[in-house]
Amino acid sequence: MSIKIVPLGAGQDVGRSCILISFGGKNIMLDCGMHMGYNDERRFPDFSYITKNGNNINEMIDCLLISHFHLDHCGAIPYFTEMVGYDGPIYMTAPTKAICPLLLEDFRKITVDKRGDSNFFTAQMIKDSMKKVTIINLHESVKVCDDLEIKAYYAGHVLGACLFKITIGSNSIVYTGDYNMTPDRHLGAAWIDKCKPDVLITETTYATVIRESKRTREQTFLKKVHNCVLEGGKVLIPVFALGRAQELCILIESFWERMGLKIPIYFSTGMTSKANNIYKVFINWTNEKIKKNFVERNMFDFNHIKPWDSHYADNPGPMVLFASPGMLHAGTSLNVFKKWAPDPKNMVILPGYCVAGTVGNKVLAGDKIIEIDRFNKINVNLKVENLSFSAHADAKGIMQMIGMCEPKNVIFVHGEKEKMKYLARQIEDEIKIPVYYPPNGKTVTINTKRNIKVDLSVDFENSIIILRREKRIKMEQATKVLRIFFLSLLRMSR
Template sequence: MAIDCLVLGAGQEVGKSCVVVTINGKRIMFDCGMHLGYVDHRRYPDFSRISASHDYNNVLSCIIITHFHLDHIGALPYFTEVCGYNGPIYMTYPTMALAPITLEDYRKVMVDRRGEAEQFTNDHIMECLKKVVPVDLKQTIQVDEDLQIRAYYAGHVLGAAMFYAKVGDAAMVYTGDYNMTPDRHLGAAQIDRMQLDLLITESTYATTIRDSKYAREREFLKAVHNCLASGGKVLIPTFALGRAQELCVLLDDYWERMNLKFPIYVSAGLTVQANMYYKMLISWTSQKVKETYTTRNAFDFKNVQKFDRSMIDAPGPCVLFATPGMISSGFSLEVFKRWAPSKLNLITLPGYCVAGTVGHKLMSGKPTKIDLDKVTQIDVQCQVHQLAFSPHTDSKGIMDLVKFLSPKHVILVHGEKPKMAVLKERIHSELGIPCHDPANNETVSISSTLSVKAEASSMFIQSCSTPNFKFLKRNLIDPDLKDLSYKAERTSNMLIRECSNPHFKHLKRNLDAKFDSSLSCGPALQVSDDRVNEGILVMENGKKTKALHQDELLLLLGQQEHEVRFAHCRPIYFGSLDEIHVMDSLSRKSLWLSQLSFKLSTELSDRNVQNLGEYLQVESITLSICSKENCPYRTIDRIKNESTAMVFCCCSWLVADEILAWKIISILEKHDLGST
């Protein structure tokens, strides 16, 4: 079976995240975003590729939305209300709460301000959200009989989640956007280690490695404090949700610590409303916020006040948060116009600004004049500080996550093409995991774990439930033999692995390398427990698949077991014949055997020497008195000294006990010499 992964958006680009994954016959759409850079048909994913007949309800099992950002949810009302998808939609509770706000805000900007034709109405948004099933973190949802999904905390933004999906034994994780280092107001991503066939991860910062966040915070605080101390005003254009809260918490803490009295203002509207949501959704925030919650809600900012439009020209230093983040329009632009001409003031810029916005112009070089339109020109004298607080993980974080989850395949989305290529190569070379970075509308097929229902024999079950560990003590004296035993074990390990998968070959190569390295400095004592390895899967035409214990196999096949044994026959001296010739041959044999048994037990204290009457047994080695005239294993044909009791002793053993066997033989030789 295979997992087919059709990338409808965010393939080698950032924007309109949308991946349709088919696992063992179930089809899931992860995210349904829009591209903010386009206004034509390219703004939405090309849904017709899912189903040419637009029969989405029968084709898709469900839609999963990771978080409320427009590039992850923007196309959802269009897809459900205009394209007519009616099936279930899953998202976390906070995403469900915040999604209508961002969607409606976007719709208003598009329709009211830019005068575009409406893609979807407010009613569409509301209708669309009625189809949503909210989920909690780590809550396992059974979408249908075969499909299971589960959300994990992703950091990034309030309510962001990674989603795990499993059909049969094939399992995968879609990360959405995530952050591997904690913010002040949000935690770091958190997920369990699982057997995964596929990991689809974002790669916004595929090559960036960030410094300690403390240094970045310090730099920001220093810039703000210096500006205020010299009487300037600080304008922080941000989006209403996310960075605004992060910076508010940061500044509020700093104000508290330094006992500062400068006012911090938040422009009314969305931010105030957003702060309220954060206050309610405490359980989705960072550990620190949760810990202090019992005494104080961290979003009850002590130093933050609402801003009134009339205060723009009020004298004195202050900090102001204003939307939108890229100073493209609205209040932040209005304030920018007034504050930019003063050298004392400071403007901070978010990490990313769309081309064409004032923010983008400020980022590219340090202009002294900005032409807003044909008649308006802004004189820019103020200081500019670039914020370095991104809610996306850096490349080390991506590598850490991939390493931790160790999936069989990785697909990169949501990033820039050249950078993704670098990361792809690193994942392949450093972690040995095949990695893909498909472009939009490309499909990647990977083989998935095949699940087969099989009956198990009672012997197999018995063997599985009973511990059966063995210690393997490697003898370091003979490197050749050590190598031999090693190879034997490795092949047996390898046999159970299915080799049809190309990834396995890679794994095998890796394993080989590992074995080789451990061979040089590996431990002398190793433990193994092979109860599952002893199982054998039997698939016969027309019969039910069965798992058997390896001992049952011969029975099933009606075959005899063949063993390759080594044998050696040599004479041993047992004192004078006179003392014992009175005895019959049988009791003479048992006397010799018990003598040998005693001798071996004392020499090999750590081995279990068993006297079984007819022969002695140590591990696979058997030792018996040979009464044959012409034993084929004999190296010395006749007994030289007739007067002494020289008896032929025949040993046989399996290859695994080669070393021990020769040790025993040498003991026997000593026995011979010692008694002369």
């Protein structure tokens, strides 16, 4: 039997994750993401690859599996279902289903309402596409159709993220989406059983990095914030309400406690109610400590961190503010940025990525004068820091994942080519399993060995029945295979 894998997006690249796998007569799409770096047709995966020979999309794809709510993994769903016309099953976890439409609508507002992009989905299309989603629980095996079965495992990374195992007959594939092998302050680490899949398709964002320890990164962040406020500056930390916000709030709260600091820290209230509700509903997806604490208080119930009031922006003296949205494109974070940006004493700490066209993107590019609109220009004199706290597996983590599930082949996606090449060589040398890293549109074909399990305690006739059922072959073929097998056993025993 052969397994075919082709990335339509995220092949030797990060962005618009979309991998097509074909085996056992079924075609499965893994993730359906958007490329945040483009605003032309390269924004979405190249679905014409599927329909190019006049193929009907619904006859070609048996199911779509979504790993988590980041837009580079789910951002093309409304386009794929409402504009390309896919209406087959879509599977994701409950937290992903709750958060994905919020992010999609937020992004649509930036690109369509603010930037005026065309050929984009509407708010209604987001709602309609979500109606087609079926929820999958962790460790639940779901039979999609015939003998195609899927199972979800915990991936860490962000609330609701999962790994998928896809099984047809005796063959299986594991797809990771994004994951991390070390727990963080509010989530646990990825886990899967030793399922020995034929293929492991893994992300490789940090393929060549044994990342500076988490502790070092956190210390750098705290030192920067601390130095700035000690010199009387104001620190603005734009965040999305879920994920990074919780990590950083917990981190800074304990630092303030330890140091006995009295400088005020605030969070903009806009982000709390929705996020709190989501964490309340999906508390089982977080780590043990959060689960315990949450009984007594909610995610934003801190001793040092207080709700923000827009009047505080003009208060003299140092302060720290967590405010949404994360890319400085609207709302509280942008309003405060306008006020604080001209003063070199102040600081803004941006996340790893900001969409082209947003103020955050221009700030990261080093622009010193930013035009908000025709009448408003901001002089950017404050210190700009770019700290990524996104949780991905590093080289060590990828090796751990391979050790955990023991695949027969590995496919790299969601990373840079050179880094993939380097790690691939290392794995082939050390673990002796083949590694592939196809670019978009290039198919990798893997021929699986026929591993036939025969229980020697059963007789020849029963073995034939088992073999025919497992391999779906004719009587003569089964007899022939078994005769050869038993003869070789006899020869060995002599």
